[in-house]
Amino acid sequence: MAQRTTIQDIARHLGVSKGTVSMALNDAPGVNADTRQRVKDYARSVRYRPNKLARAINTGRSHLVAVLLSRLTDSFYEEVVQGIENVAAQRGYDIIVSSVVGSSANSRSRNADELVDRLISRQVDGIIGSIYSLPETAMGQLNEAGVAILYLGPEPIPEEVSVTVDNVLGGRLAAEHLYELGHRRVLFVGGDERFGFLRSQGAGMLLAERDGAHLEVRVLDGEPDMEAAYYAMATRLRARRDFTAVFCASDLIAVGVCKALQDAGVSVPGDVSVVGFDDLRWAKLITPALTTVHQPQVSQGEAAMDLLVRRIEDGSAPSRVLTPRLIVRDSTGPAPGA
Amino acid sequence: MAQRTTIQDIARHLGVSKGTVSMALNDAPGVNADTRQRVKDYARSVRYRPNKLARAINTGRSHLVAVLLSRLTDSFYEEVVQGIENVAAQRGYDIIVSSVVGSSANSRSRNADELVDRLISRQVDGIIGSIYSLPETAMGQLNEAGVAILYLGPEPIPEEVSVTVDNVLGGRLAAEHLYELGHRRVLFVGGDERFGFLRSQGAGMLLAERDGAHLEVRVLDGEPDMEAAYYAMATRLRARRDFTAVFCASDLIAVGVCKALQDAGVSVPGDVSVVGFDDLRWAKLITPALTTVHQPQVSQGEAAMDLLVRRIEDGSAPSRVLTPRLIVRDSTGPAPGA
DNA sequence: CGAAATCCTTGAATCGTTTCAAATCGCGAC
DNA sequence: GTCGCGATTTGAAACGATTCAAGGATTTCG
Numbered sequence: 001m002a003q004r005t006t007i008q009d010i011a012r013h014l015g016v017s018k019g020t021v022s023m024a025l026n027d028a029p030g031v032n033a034d035t036r037q038r039v040k041d042y043a044r045s046v047r048y049r050p051n052k053l054a055r056a057i058n059t060g061r062s063h064l065v066a067v068l069l070s071r072l073t074d075s076f077y078e079e080v081v082q083g084i085e086n087v088a089a090q091r092g093y094d095i096i097v098s099s100v101v102g103s104s105a106n107s108r109s110r111n112a113d114e115l116v117d118r119l120i121s122r123q124v125d126g127i128i129g130s131i132y133s134l135p136e137t138a139m140g141q142l143n144e145a146g147v148a149i150l151y152l153g154p155e156p157i158p159e160e161v162s163v164t165v166d167n168v169l170g171g172r173l174a175a176e177h178l179y180e181l182g183h184r185r186v187l188f189v190g191g192d193e194r195f196g197f198l199r200s201q202g203a204g205m206l207l208a209e210r211d212g213a214h215l216e217v218r219v220l221d222g223e224p225d226m227e228a229a230y231y232a233m234a235t236r237l238r239a240r241r242d243f244t245a246v247f248c249a250s251d252l253i254a255v256g257v258c259k260a261l262q263d264a265g266v267s268v269p270g271d272v273s274v275v276g277f278d279d280l281r282w283a284k285l286i287t288p289a290l291t292t293v294h295q296p297q298v299s300q301g302e303a304a305m306d307l308l309v310r311r312i313e314d315g316s317a318p319s320r321v322l323t324p325r326l327i328v329r330d331s332t333g334p335a336p337g338a
Numbered sequence: 339m340a341q342r343t344t345i346q347d348i349a350r351h352l353g354v355s356k357g358t359v360s361m362a363l364n365d366a367p368g369v370n371a372d373t374r375q376r377v378k379d380y381a382r383s384v385r386y387r388p389n390k391l392a393r394a395i396n397t398g399r400s401h402l403v404a405v406l407l408s409r410l411t412d413s414f415y416e417e418v419v420q421g422i423e424n425v426a427a428q429r430g431y432d433i434i435v436s437s438v439v440g441s442s443a444n445s446r447s448r449n450a451d452e453l454v455d456r457l458i459s460r461q462v463d464g465i466i467g468s469i470y471s472l473p474e475t476a477m478g479q480l481n482e483a484g485v486a487i488l489y490l491g492p493e494p495i496p497e498e499v500s501v502t503v504d505n506v507l508g509g510r511l512a513a514e515h516l517y518e519l520g521h522r523r524v525l526f527v528g529g530d531e532r533f534g535f536l537r538s539q540g541a542g543m544l545l546a547e548r549d550g551a552h553l554e555v556r557v558l559d560g561e562p563d564m565e566a567a568y569y570a571m572a573t574r575l576r577a578r579r580d581f582t583a584v585f586c587a588s589d590l591i592a593v594g595v596c597k598a599l600q601d602a603g604v605s606v607p608g609d610v611s612v613v614g615f616d617d618l619r620w621a622k623l624i625t626p627a628l629t630t631v632h633q634p635q636v637s638q639g640e641a642a643m644d645l646l647v648r649r650i651e652d653g654s655a656p657s658r659v660l661t662p663r664l665i666v667r668d669s670t671g672p673a674p675g676a
Numbered sequence: 677c678g679a680a681a682t683c684c685t686t687g688a689a690t691c692g693t694t695t696c697a698a699a700t701c702g703c704g705a706c
Numbered sequence: 707g708t709c710g711c712g713a714t715t716t717g718a719a720a721c722g723a724t725t726c727a728a729g730g731a732t733t734t735c736g
Binding site: 053056064075081085089094096117120121122145226282286 | 342387388389390391392394395400402413416419420423427432433434435436437455456458459460461483564593600619620623624625
């Protein structure tokens with residue numbers, strides 16, 4: 001394997017000092033225009049590639065940021081990562097991705113400790129993390145080590161830089177759509193984390209403002225996944241079908257809900273309309289194609305990286321709240337008998 | 339932001355030299371057992387975290403590998419990345435992810451050049467890339483720079499280390515399943531890249547071995563996506579429906595095919611059975627739940643990272659071919675009238 | 677013509693490690 | 707008491723950059 005060309009080689013070949021070469025290449029002032037050109041030309045001709053490690057070691061900036069997620073294979077965050085990557089590439093940063101896994105709280109925190117060590121060892125300039133991906137102590141350590149932090153989560157955190165989507169508004173949009181289709185009794189199905197709470201709150205608020213409408217909130221126990229949703233819906237149906245629409249805290253939940261309805265012989269959207277949340281890539285592929293609240297995932301990633309870079313380079317940045325949008329597809333229709 | 343503790347600090351505090359501390363911490367021979375323990379204890383007590391940049395700069399190993407994909411948001415590769423990450427974390431490596439985008443061949447290659455520069459600048463030890471993600475010249479440059487390369491792709495490449503899934507076998511599995519359900523005239527729908535070719539070949543071979551069976555191959559023009567599949571299927575249906583089963587080169591294609599069939603009033607699997615390929619996460623969510631050839635994506639990632647590490651550390655490693663598996667769900671059934 | 681100002685360039689120090697030849701130490705053997 | 711030897715430790719030289727005080731060369735101005 002060929003030895004890489006270093007700044008030293010260029011200096012020697014051109015008969016100037018390392019310092020001059022460095023300044024010339026970095027467009028630092030105080031270098032003769034002619035010299036600078038000679039250095040740049042030669043550097044280009046030998047395809048000189050600066051060693052970022054060496055640079056990072058004494059500028060203190062690695063131009064490396066980490067993206068921390070609880071699972072890498074979360075359909076939602078994949079698009080976010082794409083957005084992050086877009087901006088990173090353009091601003092000269094690279095991103096390393098890591099998942100924080102662990103079943104027990106214990107192993108979770110041990111893994112988190114190791115992860116923090118790894119990140120600090122690498123001298124990352126910043127991290128983008130969902131709030132729940134790392135325990136608070138870990139975040140504290142990163143902070144202490146001078147690592148900029150950008151939060152992704154359900155709602156802005158005071159004193160911290162974050163990018164969020166307006167979940168309350170999302171809930172309102174869903175509820176408004178259902179109300180206008182004539183639905184008056186709506187069921188909300190979701191987990192008990194803050195995401196679901198805010199979404200149900202938005203829907204509840206809107207319906208409360210309208211006449212004769214009502215939102216029943218049904219909170220899922222445990223992981224808010226498809227299976228939990230299926231079970232909850234099936235159970236609820238056995239009791240009584242006194243609603244004409246279901247608003248789900250996520251698309252995954254919506255799929256479970258739809259299956260339960262269909263298995264019970266309830267037609268979607270003929271008898272009951274269903275609205276999801278997220279607009280995951282496959283939401284349009286299922287039958288019926290899901291009406292859902294779209295989150296601008298790529299934009300979320302782009303905004304996050306943009307703010308993180310500003311935070312790293314300028315020291316501060318404002319948080320941002322993005323706006324969700326309702327996508328009407330085939331899982332919602334007029335309330336029966338309306 | 340607090341100054342990080344360095345090896346220097348430890349040396350000063352313990353009254354020994356930097357060299358000793360370094361050797362003690364790295365379990366290098368030639369250090370008194372007692373001294374070593376004192377160093378380690380103190381290091382732990384101040385939560386010393388070695389600076390990997392500094393280390394990398396003179397060992398020549400960054401313990402950083404890059405994963406290159408054409409799009410990060412390819413449902414298929416997301417799981418692969420998860421597998422890569424699992425092994426990486428365990429072996430002390432970090433992974434940086436990058437996408438190689440670009441519409442025109444021109445911009446693609448310019449982007450690729452930039453990417454290569456970035457990777458070499460970071461001194462990555464190796465890369466995992468789908469064959470089509472980087473032009474050959476780029477791979478050459480990386481090779482020259484001493485970067486280990488591991489290929490992911492449709493089939494093994496002579497002289498290179500790769501991890502692949504046996505696509506021919508996958509095709510056979512799908513065809514065999516259909517044959518046993520009584521299907522004799524099968525339509526294959528797929529793109530013209532090597533992936534699709536091998537899969538159709540497998541299916542074709544199997545059916546040729548059986549009596550009275552036939553595979554018609556229909557190649558999609560352009561990107562082999564859902565829309566192309568829908569269009570192709572709709573067109574083909576308008577001509578003649580002389581097949582009872584469709585084998586699709588991917589799950590995405592299968593979705594398009596199902597939609598086209600359903601829109602034409604053809605029941606799946608009542609009139610026509612459909613088999614996909616990949617087993618993407620949402621394959622079980624759609625209606626009907628898709629029968630498909632499962633690729634062990636996480637294992638693929640794990641195998642890839644494992645081999646890459648061996649390649650980096652021991653200099654060589656064997657390629658691996660993984661085995662696909664048929665997952666029977668609801669989109670296939672007995673051939674009508676069989 | 678000399679002093680001052682301006683512009684470039686140099687060379688050394690630094691960043692946090694690893695690596696390794698040379699120095700030091702302790703100890704048993706003669 | 708000295709020599710030799712193995713076990714430790716030291717200190718300096720890398721690694722590939724950046725940064726910056728100091729010096730050299732040229733120009734400008736009185």
